[in-house]
Amino acid sequence: MSNTIPSIGRRGLMLVMSSPSGAGKTTISRALLDRDPGISMSVSATTRAPRPGEVEGKDYYFVSVERFQAMVEAGEFLEHARVFDNYYGTPRAPVEAVLRQGRDVLFDIDWQGTQQMRDTARADLVSVFVLPPSVKELERRLHTRAQDSAEVVAKRMAKAGDEMSHWPEYDYIVVNVNVEASIREVQSVLNAERLRRERQIGMHDFVTKLRGLD
Amino acid sequence: MSNTIPSIGRRGLMLVMSSPSGAGKTTISRALLDRDPGISMSVSATTRAPRPGEVEGKDYYFVSVERFQAMVEAGEFLEHARVFDNYYGTPRAPVEAVLRQGRDVLFDIDWQGTQQMRDTARADLVSVFVLPPSVKELERRLHTRAQDSAEVVAKRMAKAGDEMSHWPEYDYIVVNVNVEASIREVQSVLNAERLRRERQIGMHDFVTKLRGLD
Numbered sequence: 265m266s267n268t269i270p271s272i273g274r275r276g277l278m279l280v281m282s283s284p285s286g287a288g289k290t291t292i293s294r295a296l297l298d299r300d301p302g303i304s305m306s307v308s309a310t311t312r313a314p315r316p317g318e319v320e321g322k323d324y325y326f327v328s329v330e331r332f333q334a335m336v337e338a339g340e341f342l343e344h345a346r347v348f349d350n351y352y353g354t355p356r357a358p359v360e361a362v363l364r365q366g367r368d369v370l371f372d373i374d375w376q377g378t379q380q381m382r383d384t385a386r387a388d389l390v391s392v393f394v395l396p397p398s399v400k401e402l403e404r405r406l407h408t409r410a411q412d413s414a415e416v417v418a419k420r421m422a423k424a425g426d427e428m429s430h431w432p433e434y435d436y437i438v439v440n441v442n443v444e445a446s447i448r449e450v451q452s453v454l455n456a457e458r459l460r461r462e463r464q465i466g467m468h469d470f471v472t473k474l475r476g477l478d
Numbered sequence: 479m480s481n482t483i484p485s486i487g488r489r490g491l492m493l494v495m496s497s498p499s500g501a502g503k504t505t506i507s508r509a510l511l512d513r514d515p516g517i518s519m520s521v522s523a524t525t526r527a528p529r530p531g532e533v534e535g536k537d538y539y540f541v542s543v544e545r546f547q548a549m550v551e552a553g554e555f556l557e558h559a560r561v562f563d564n565y566y567g568t569p570r571a572p573v574e575a576v577l578r579q580g581r582d583v584l585f586d587i588d589w590q591g592t593q594q595m596r597d598t599a600r601a602d603l604v605s606v607f608v609l610p611p612s613v614k615e616l617e618r619r620l621h622t623r624a625q626d627s628a629e630v631v632a633k634r635m636a637k638a639g640d641e642m643s644h645w646p647e648y649d650y651i652v653v654n655v656n657v658e659a660s661i662r663e664v665q666s667v668l669n670a671e672r673l674r675r676e677r678q679i680g681m682h683d684f685v686t687k688l689r690g691l692d
Contacts, residue, residue: 266656266659267652267653267654267656267660267663268655269653269655272653392673393675395684395685395688396688398688399687399688399690402688421690425688425689425690425691428688428689429685429689431675431681431685432675432682434675435674435675436673436674436675437674437675437678437681438481439481439483439486439684441480441481441482441483442480445480445481446481448669449481449669449673452665452666452669452670452673453670453673455662455663455666455670456650456666456667456669457670459606459650459652459663459666459667460649460650460651461607461645461646461648461650461651464651467645467651468646470609470653471609471642471643471645473613474609474610474612474613474639474642475639475642475643476613476635476639477639
C-alpha cells in the first residue's frame with residue numbers, strides 16, 4: 265500500500281547519472297527504468313541520421329543542423345554537445361511536460377552535460393555519480409566489454425580517469441561493488457528525493473485543511 | 479550483499495523526526511531503530527528525577543539544575559528546552575562520538591528543538607516531518623490514544639495544528655497514510671542521505687587511487 269494523497273501532487277525531478285564507462289551505469293539505469301514506472305529515459309535531439317529501427321521521438325528527435333542551431337540559440341536545450349561531426353542535445357520542453365505530470369526523467373550524460381544542467385535544471389536536478397570498486401575491476405570491465413587492444417583499453421582508462429575526477433560535482437556517490445545493491449541505492453535516492461518538501465505540490469493547501477483553517 | 483568499500487568511511491548524520499502527536503511518528507521511529515542497525519536513538523539530559531527502571535546514559539543523563547545550566551552556558555547542547563519545571567536537552571559530545579564512528583542518530587523532537595539544531599547540527603542535520611492523512615484520522619488517533627474528554631482532545635488538536643504549521647521548515651515530508659509505507663519512506667531518506675557525497679569520507683583518496691595517481 266502506498267502513501268498517496270490525491271490532492272498532494274508532485275513535481276517530477278531530473279535524475280542525472282554519470283560515470284566512467286565500465287562502472288556499470290547502463291545496467292543500473294536499465295534496471296531502474298524496468299522496475300520503477302514513475303521514471304522514463306530522456307530523449308535527445310541529434311543531427312545524425314537515423315539508424316535502421318530507430319524511432320523518431322522514442323530513440324531520438326532527428327533534426328537538421330540548422331534546426332539544431334536555432335534551438336541552441338533559442339535556449340531550448342537543457343544541455344547539448346558536439347560529438348565528432350554530430351550534435352546531440354536534450355530539449356527542455358518534453359522534459360518539462362513530463363515533470364509537470366509528476367513523473368521523473370533519467371539522464372545518462374557525462375560531467376560536461378551535467379555542468380550545463382546545473383544551470384538549466386536547477387532545483388529539479390538530482391545527480392548521482394557511479395564509481396567502479398577498483399582499478400582492477402574497471403580494467404576487467406573495459407576488457408570484457410570489447411575485444412580491443414591493450415592500447416585502446418589504456419586510452420579508455422585515461423578517459424575514465426578524467427571523467428572520475430568530476431565526482432565532487434555530484435550530489436550522491438554510489439560505488440558499484442554489487443550491482444543489485446547499487447540499483448537499490450539509486451532507487452533509494454529517487455524515493456527520498458520524491459519526498460522533498462519543495463517537490464510536493466499542494467502540501468500547503470493540504471496542511472491548511474488538516475489545521476481546520478479551510 | 480552491500481556496497482561497502484572499507485577505505486571509504488562515512489560521517490553519520492542526525493535524523494530529526496517531528497510531527498504533531500497522533501501522526502504515527504513514534505511507531506515509525508521504533509520500526510526504524512529495530513530494523514536498521516546503523517541508527518540509534520539520541521539520549522537527552524534532564525533535570526527531572528529518574529523514574530523506576532530508568533537507566534542513566536540509556537534513557538537519560540540525569541543531571542542537577544546547576545550542571546544543566548552550566549552545560550547551556552558552555553554551549554554543550556544541540557538543543558534544549560524547559561518543560562514545566564524540568565529542563566531537557568541533547569548533549570552534543572555523545573552524538574559527535576557516534577557520528578565519528580559512521581553511525582547515525584535519531585532525534586524525536588518538536589519544531590522548536592529542530593530550529594535550534596539547524597544552527598548547531600548544520601550539514602549533519604536531515605529533517606523529516608510526519609503528517610497525518612486527514613483531520614478525521616488525526617482526531618481518531620488522538621481519541622484512541624487516551625480516554626480523554628472532548629475538551630482535552632480539542633486542545634490536543636489545536637496544539638497539533640500549531641506543530642503542523644512548521645512543516646515548511648523540514649527537508650522531507652511524509653504523509654502517514656500507511657505505516658509500513660511510511661517506514662519504508664523514512665528508510666529511503668536515511669539510505670539516500672548516507673550516499674551524499676559530503677558524508678563519504680575517504681572518497682577523495684579512493685578516487686585518486688582509482689585514477690592511478692597514487
